[in-house]
Amino acid sequence: MRRLNFLTGIIGGVLVAALFYVIARETLDQGSRTFVDTLTTLTGVGWVIGFWLGIGAFTGVGRWFIGKDQNHDDEMYLAGKDLGRARYWKYTTDHKVVGVQYVIVTMVLLAAGGILAMALRTELITPGAHFVNPQIYNAFISVHGMVMIIALIVAVAGPWANFVVPIMVGARDMAFPRLNALSLWTLVAAIPLLLGSLCVGGLSMGWVTQAPISEQAGPGMDLFALAIITFAVSTTVAGVNTICTVLTMRTKGMTLERLPIFVWSSIIAAGLGLYAFPFFLVVMALNIVDRTTGTSFFIASGGGTGWLQENLFWLMGHPEVYVILLPAVGALLEITTVFSRKPLFSYRTAVGGMAALAGLSVLVWAHHMFTTGWAPTLGGPFMLTTELISIPTGIVFLVILGTLWRGNIWMKLPMYWVFGFVFDFLIGGVTGIYLSDIPVDNQMHGTMFVVAHFHYVFVGSVLFGAIAALCFWFPKMTGRFLDEKLGKLSFWLTFVGVQVTFLSMFVSGLRGMPRRYASYAIIFEHTNFISTIGAYIIMAGMLVLLGAIIQSWRSGEPSGPNPWSSKTLEWLVPTPVPLENFEVLPVITSDPYTYGEELVNS
């Protein structure tokens, strides 16, 4: 049992997938209309089950079931004790190993999505469809969208809610260490399905998988949907784990009022995910059932309705935006206090603001459907809830600005990304207000304006937050600084690239260019050309960052345990953080934002 690792996982996955493929091919009616879809789905299910078995996901449960529960040595081995680098390739339960694994997985996802983005922008550099044909273009936009959404959902919550949150609250590990490993490796299992959907083809539907175009799509759609179901399982497991850890594993004195703000943002986002992702799972499951068994949940001609699909999708789709955004905001606030050497401004307002964002975000989904023709009378109420979101969003700005106010701002690398975030998030936020207004949305829906708006939020804000978090916690994870020079070069390239790409994309949208067009009218030529150049600049920035990460990880300047003189618990343990984090669990007497208190007392 101790020999199982990533490689045996892949072997197991391939073997069981092959087994399922053969059985399905031999037993199913090959003349049936649903044959190919059923075959693809079962093969994909086989891959996930085989991967789980092969990597040893159920070893612990299996041994418990046959009455041979794991002893202490087994548990220590499972946590990666004395395994060196091999532990990163195994079903390891140590939360810090899982955190590092999440960093790698996030980077793989961002790279895959980024390559697709470059292909899309290259296609759009000229008006006609020359570089890739429209069929491939449609497949690329579908997979680019979904890969990036998944990458950003895990970009902050994956690495840092795992690596730092347990230490921040004074715990020795997550509440459920095995589930922690399960969430990571389930996510890994989903990636080949998602990227594999490109290879089996027929993705014509975009990431929103709107019915009935998704019912028309080829077998790629089955793997695409299966990847999302797998991913929904992964995030649900991870979310439960984060919440339980914070609620039950806090050390003595770590009251809810003393939680670092990043911990608050993590559990609010995790809770919101627990609400949102079941919709994701259900909408994809119904889609697969429609495709493989001939039901018609979403097919109008069979008595179903595409509006049901759209409602279910956006019931997930809008909360998910805040599942993505909140951990990034939490990390940025944490960074702002440390590098301004000031307490977090208005702690309670910040927590309340994030909770309000989460609460409102479940009530706004139909603003994605203003132009669908579904329930026009609900337009007013959804416009109201959507515009209310700008109030808690304003609180985020108040807290950041209040924390910066009269601080001694230490312009280290993480702080660059914080200022970049403030600049971009304001643009992303203000353009969102236009889109909340129904008459304007009637004009802008489905255009490049919308694409530019949410890329300002996802790239300019969330990705900046994720990179800031990486720069900030990199010394704790690796014991080395992320190279400042390369890091700043990467910041400037990415920051300029984002403005060039997406400002001109706003103009494309204002002038009337719809999204998801492989080919466009000549009047959109200049703005698209500029956007493509900007995208290449972003790519250059990301490559520099990748170089900086690799170089610094191997031979960066050693940082010591607390290079930023921060006061949260993760910086007060040694680097590298020992297994089980603390020799003696600390007792907490105040929140970590005591900057300047000596000045007041003296």
Add this chain to the structure above:
Amino acid sequence: MATSNENKKAIYSIFWIWLVITIVGVLISIKAPAWLMPTSASSTMHLVIETIVVFSVAAAPVAALVYAITLYALVKWRWRGDGVPPDGPNLRNNSTLTSVWIVSSTMLTIFLLIWGLAALAVDEGGGNGKNPMTVNVTGQQWAWSFTYPGTHVASNELYLPVNDKITFNVTSKDVVHGFWIVQMGVKVNANPGVSTSVSVTPNKIGTYDIRCTEICGLYHAYMVTRVHVLSDTAFAKWLSSQPSRA
């Protein structure tokens, strides 16, 4: 007191930065939308452009405040010494400021909401055109077709009389399409199995664009056509010149 002095100094400088950014922002807000957006060919589109201007003007001072403070912080509060900076002042909260911030952002939101609802009410039904007329729109992969109830005419490009209130009944033969007349600010999805409707009053003679806005498969990007807005007499002439499809 040193504290209030430092606050005053900062607020004074930030005010001037804010004023400059606000003025620039307001000027851009007034000019840019009309310059960047397509010609308006309906009162609905006119309202859309007007709304974008109003929202931009309302947002300009807020955005300017955020940028003014960050800019000032970057220059004035930046630590230029070596090593870890000393702690800043222990400002944990300022309940007056927090309340003012939340109340004013709420009031701004309410204003935007009232504007939006009023705009919807003013434009209810798509303008105040004279003679109501209906056009049936059908999307299919990858073309639009238009029929004119009461006649036997069908066309692949849309023809409309100017200043009449047109109601489109939109449906689809296969997958979801998005019916969008770019210069008129109207858009509604074409769903298979149901009919959705949207109204508009074209107020300018000319030729405009129709583009599909919901991904509908291989040739989504090519599902474009044109709309010709004609004078009443020209429209009647066009209608009578068409061969009956029946």
